[in-house]
Amino acid sequence: MNYHIGNMLIYQEFNGKNECPLCRIRNILEKRLVDQYLNESVMEDFQRRMVNELGFCSHHTEMLRSRPNKLSLALQHITRLTALKGKIEVTEDAKAADRMADTFMRSGKTCVICEGVEVNMIRYYKTVAEMYCAEEKFKGILLSTNGFCLEHFGALLKYAKYARGKRKEYVYELTKLEKEVLTKLLEDLQWFAAKHDYRNADKPWNGAENALERSVYKLHGIEAK
Ligand SMILES: [Zn+2]
Numbered sequence: 001m002n003y004h005i006g007n008m009l010i011y012q013e014f015n016g017k018n019e020c021p022l023c024r025i026r027n028i029l030e031k032r033l034v035d036q037y038l039n040e041s042v043m044e045d046f047q048r049r050m051v052n053e054l055g056f057c058s059h060h061t062e063m064l065r066s067r068p069n070k071l072s073l074a075l076q077h078i079t080r081l082t083a084l085k086g087k088i089e090v091t092e093d094a095k096a097a098d099r100m101a102d103t104f105m106r107s108g109k110t111c112v113i114c115e116g117v118e119v120n121m122i123r124y125y126k127t128v129a130e131m132y133c134a135e136e137k138f139k140g141i142l143l144s145t146n147g148f149c150l151e152h153f154g155a156l157l158k159y160a161k162y163a164r165g166k167r168k169e170y171v172y173e174l175t176k177l178e179k180e181v182l183t184k185l186l187e188d189l190q191w192f193a194a195k196h197d198y199r200n201a202d203k204p205w206n207g208a209e210n211a212l213e214r215s216v217y218k219l220h221g222i223e224a225k
C-alpha cells in the first residue's frame with residue numbers, strides 16, 4: 001500500500017463537510033505547488049526548464065499573481081516569454097506559419113502546475129481504491145461523504161481496479177452513494193425552484209437554500225484561489 005503519499009489528506013477531507021473531498025485535496029495540492037513556484041530557492045534547473053517549456057495556464061497565473069511575491073512571477077514570465085519569443089520565426093513560409101500556429105494557439109493553456117497536480121491526483125484516485133480494499137473502516141468513511149463532483153466521481157471509477165479483490169463492491173458503493181446524493185440534490189433543487197413561487201414564500205427551506213451552490217459544485221467542482 002502506498003501510505004507515503006499522504007493518506008492523511010484523505011482522512012482529513014473525507015469528512016462529510018464538503019461536496020467533493022477530492023476537489024479539496026486538489027486545491028491543497030495546487031496551493032502547495034503555487035507556493036513552490038514562487039519560492040526561487042527551490043526552483044531547480046529541471047523545474048525552470050519545465051516552466052520555459054509549458055508555462056502556466058490562466059487559472060494558475062491568477063493564483064500566482066494574487067500572492068505577494070511579484071518579483072518571482074515576473075522572473076518566471078521573463079524566462080517563459082523569452083522561450084516563446086525564440087519560437088517566433090520571421091518568415092514567409094506557409095509550413096513554418098502552420099507550425100507556429102499550433103504552438104501559439106495552445107501556449108497559454110499548457111501548464112506545469114496543471115501537470116503536477118494531475119500526476120498527484122492520479123495517485124490519490126488509486127490510493128482511495130487501495131484504502132477501500134485494505135482498511136475495514138474505510139467503507140464507513142467513504143459513505144460518510146456527500147459523494148464527489150462528477151469529474152472526480154468519474155476519476156474514482158476509472159481507477160477502481162486498484163481496489164483489487166473488492167473492486168465490484170467498491171464500484172457498487174461508489175455508484176450507489178453518488179446516485180443517492182444526486183437524488184437528494186435534485187429534490188433540494190426542485191424545492192429551491194418551488195420556493196420562488198410566492199405561495200411557498202413562508203414555507204421552510206428544509207436545507208434547500210444552498211442547493212444551487214451545491215449543484216454548481218457537483219457539476220464543475222470548486223477551484224482553488
Ligand atoms: Zn471534485
Ligand SMILES: [Zn+2]
Binds near residue numbers: 059
Ligand atoms: Zn494550470
